Amino acid sequence: NSKVIQTPRYLVKGQGQKAKMRCIPEKGHPVVFWYQQNKNNEFKFLINFQNQEVLQQIDMTEKRFSAECPSNSPCSLEIQSSEAGDSALYLCASSLSGTGVYAEQFFGPGTRLTVL
Amino acid sequence: GDSVTQTEGPVTVSESESLIINCTYSATSIAYPNLFWYVRYPGEGLQLLLKVITAGQKGSSRGFEATYNKETTSFHLQKASVQESDSAVYYCALGSYAQGLTFGLGTRVSVFP
Numbered sequence: 001n002s003k004v005i006q007t008p009r010y011l012v013k014g015q016g017q018k019a020k021m022r023c024i025p026e027k028g029h030p031v032v033f034w035y036q037q038n039k040n041n042e043f044k045f046l047i048n049f050q051n052q053e054v055l056q057q058i059d060m061t062e063k064r065f066s067a068e069c070p071s072n073s074p075c076s077l078e079i080q081s082s083e084a085g086d087s088a089l090y091l092c093a094s095s096l097s098g099t100g101v102y103a104e105q106f107f108g109p110g111t112r113l114t115v116l
Numbered sequence: 117g118d119s120v121t122q123t124e125g126p127v128t129v130s131e132s133e134s135l136i137i138n139c140t141y142s143a144t145s146i147a148y149p150n151l152f153w154y155v156r157y158p159g160e161g162l163q164l165l166l167k168v169i170t171a172g173q174k175g176s177s178r179g180f181e182a183t184y185n186k187e188t189t190s191f192h193l194q195k196a197s198v199q200e201s202d203s204a205v206y207y208c209a210l211g212s213y214a215q216g217l218t219f220g221l222g223t224r225v226s227v228f229p
Contacts, residue, residue: 033216043207045216056216091162093216104152105217107162 003027004108006092007074011113013082021111022074025094031055032069033105034077037089049075082115089113118143122208122220129198130228137193137223139182139208150211151184151191154219157204165193165206203227 005024013019025032034046047057049069057067064083069075079086089112093105122139129135143149153165153175166175171186182193191208208220 035216041221043217043219045218048216104164104167106164107154109161 004092004094004106006090006108006111008111009109011111013113013115015083015115016081017115018078018080019082019086019113019115020076020078021090021113022076023092023094023108024074025092026106029094029096029106031095031097032075033093033095034067034075035091035093037091037110039088043091046077079113082113084115087113087115118145118149118210118218120208120210120218120220122206123223125205125222125224127223127225128228129225131200132197135193135195135198135202135225137206137208137225139191139193139220141189141191141208141210141218143189143210146210151182152209152211152217153180153182153191153193154207154209155204156207156222162207198225198227200227200229 003026007022011019030051033048036044036046047067048055052069052071064080067077089110091107091110093107095105119142123137150169152167154162155165156162165180166177166182168175168184171184174181174183180193180195182191184191203226205222205224207222209217211217
């Protein structure tokens with residue numbers, strides 16, 4: 001069973017408000033991923049880190065989305081100015097590596113964001 | 117970009133019947149993608165069901181199996197005899213180190229006694 005912890009489980013924000021969610025990866029996993037799953041079940045990769053360094057992020061996250069994985073603190077994903085279209089399930093996953101034998105990603109339960 | 121297409125649900129089967137969920141992929145940015153099946157049981161988080169990282173090999177878990185076929189770009193999931201506890205949403209995915217996983221839209225499976 002996955003031991004990725006995500007908080008809060010549910011988040012409700014008004015349009016224009018900041019929304020921040022956190023993730024504690026499995027112990028010993030240096031790679032962390034953030035995904036967005038929308039109401040149509042579509043997954044969208046947002047960003048990933050290896051230790052504290054960003055490996056890759058999509059264009060969307062370079063504008064209103066920001067994320068970090070500081071040393072000895074939970075990783076976080078923040079939306080600076082929430083929009084209705086940001087309403088989705090945000091999933092954090094961690095892995096020992098990004099590819100190969102250790103490519104398995106372990107997912108947290110997600111944070112369900114609702115933007116009113 | 118990369119994409120995954122899988123059987124559109126919902127799929128309804130009776131207990132002890134066989135199940136197959138089709139999955140085909142297009143990996144334009146990855147020469148040798150890793151392939152996965154993830155499952156989400158009711159009320160639970162997404163968890164890995166099985167993975168295959170080498171073309172031509174088969175993965176298996178909990179009675180499910182899937183073979184990585186590079187020629188047909190397929191990774192179909194099969195189970196010979198399903199149980200009610202197999203009711204879940206199944207996601208096919210392909211892996212890329214830089215861009216995370218690319219998922220299909222999921223297939224909801226309901227198994228009736």
